[in-house]
Amino acid sequence: MKFVILLLSFLSVAFQISAQRNCGSFEYARRTGNTYNETTVDHSIVSRDTVANEIITIPVVIHVIYHNAAQNITDAQVLSQLKALNEDFRRMNADAVNTPDAFKPFAADSRIMFCLAQVNPIGRAQRGIIRKFTNKESFNVDDAMKFSAAGGDDAWNTKKYMNIWVCNMQNNILGYATQPGGQADKDGIVVQYDAFGTVGSLRSNFNKGRTATHEIGHWMGLKHIWGDNSCGDDGIGDTPQQSGYNNNCPSFPHLSSCSPDANGDMFMNFMDYTNDACMNMFTEGQKLKMRGLFSAHGLRNSFLLSFACDSSFATAAPLPVADSTPVAKANPSVQIYPNPVQHDLNLVALNDYDLTGKSIAVMSATGQIKLKKIISKESDKLDVSSLQSGVYIIIIGQGADRVVLKLIKV
Numbered sequence: 349m350k351f352v353i354l355l356l357s358f359l360s361v362a363f364q365i366s367a368q369r370n371c372g373s374f375e376y377a378r379r380t381g382n383t384y385n386e387t388t389v390d391h392s393i394v395s396r397d398t399v400a401n402e403i404i405t406i407p408v409v410i411h412v413i414y415h416n417a418a419q420n421i422t423d424a425q426v427l428s429q430l431k432a433l434n435e436d437f438r439r440m441n442a443d444a445v446n447t448p449d450a451f452k453p454f455a456a457d458s459r460i461m462f463c464l465a466q467v468n469p470i471g472r473a474q475r476g477i478i479r480k481f482t483n484k485e486s487f488n489v490d491d492a493m494k495f496s497a498a499g500g501d502d503a504w505n506t507k508k509y510m511n512i513w514v515c516n517m518q519n520n521i522l523g524y525a526t527q528p529g530g531q532a533d534k535d536g537i538v539v540q541y542d543a544f545g546t547v548g549s550l551r552s553n554f555n556k557g558r559t560a561t562h563e564i565g566h567w568m569g570l571k572h573i574w575g576d577n578s579c580g581d582d583g584i585g586d587t588p589q590q591s592g593y594n595n596n597c598p599s600f601p602h603l604s605s606c607s608p609d610a611n612g613d614m615f616m617n618f619m620d621y622t623n624d625a626c627m628n629m630f631t632e633g634q635k636l637k638m639r640g641l642f643s644a645h646g647l648r649n650s651f652l653l654s655f656a657c658d659s660s661f662a663t664a665a666p667l668p669v670a671d672s673t674p675v676a677k678a679n680p681s682v683q684i685y686p687n688p689v690q691h692d693l694n695l696v697a698l699n700d701y702d703l704t705g706k707s708i709a710v711m712s713a714t715g716q717i718k719l720k721k722i723i724s725k726e727s728d729k730l731d732v733s734s735l736q737s738g739v740y741i742i743i744i745g746q747g748a749d750r751v752v753l754k755l756i757k758v
């Protein structure tokens with residue numbers, strides 16, 4: 349009888365461990381030294397600053413690394429994760445109403461979104477879901493899933509794509525992330541296959557896609573809300589101090605020894621350790637920290653010039669792997685001037701290019717068509733004075749005749 353009770357209590361402890369969130373990011377950072385220094389900038393990136401309220405859209409590639417059929421998750425499961433990310437990061441998640449009134453003023457729409465890549469790093473049209481069989485039954489927090497030679501799959505250019513590896517993790521780890529500024533070919537997040545997305549065969553407490561939301565929070569420089577320390581600090585002004593992480597789902601208010609006020613822990617923050625169904629918010633402070641990475645020379649600034657979700661940027665001829673942005677290619681067929689431009693943009697055909705009757709579209713960096721017209725003669729003008737300052741993409745014509753140019757509006 350004693351043995352049975354012992355066995356039962358052991359099983360209950362084992363069950364609790366497996367039922368709790370377990371993120372490997374802190375341990376990974378400690379072991380590899382991959383810690384984000386907020387003052388670090390990357391002057392090699394030549395881009396622009398983010399515009400206030402601009403929606404930042406990040407092309408995503410998902411590497412499904414599977415050893416058996418269950419791990420080879422469906423497209424529907426992958427796409428359900430993207431939907432959940434867009435809802436969580438835009439605060440369009442249905443359970444946003446569950447944020448306690450005391451914390452609602454701090455809850456933020458980060459205006460960051462995610463799209464499935466449609467163009468691969470060599471410029472070919474390819475959807476960003478890659479499936480790869482592996483001989484490995486499970487993976488550790490050691491980046492093996494990120495390298496084809498180690499039984500995983502190599503990253504796509506991590507300056508242009510956010511890489512997500514979905515695989516079977518050891519030791520009940522649900523996922524881990526690299527922080528900004530780490531080794532380029534390891535940059536991205538890893539998520540346990542049955543804690544990814546909102547449809548399919550999922551762990552009961554981790555079936556709303558919040559493991560990926562949490563790991564992308566780390567990928568954008570966020571720390572765990574308890575600062576990975578007893579009464580630690582996550583460096584964010586509007587997240588209250590808490591003595592440690594929360595599991596399962598406490599009821600509000602949940603006070604801890606270092607709660608600053610009667611509202612207690614913000615256990616419903618995506619950066620705590622609670623169940624998926626318990627989490628529902630990022631704060632304004634977390635939003636500012638995440639968006640700061642995309643500003644001029646920020647460590648994630650290169651994503652502002654990634655158009656990998658727009659299949660019209662696919663080219664017939666492969667581009668050099670090092671440069672996956674087709675717009676960077678000089679195209680001699682049409683000259684535009686002045687560039688930067690303030691009012692009228694002049695278009696002149698070069699090398700027998702026939703401009704007459706072609707369409708011209710001016711697209712924002714976020715993929716919205718801002719201006720469009722049909723060109724009436726071989727040298728025409730386009731009034732761009734209505735555009736806000738920033739970087740735009742000009743697309744002239746279609747198919748093999750298509751010319752893509754970069755325009756700076758001042």
Ligand SMILES: [Zn+2]
Nearest residue numbers: 371373562572
């Ligand atoms: Zn974490």
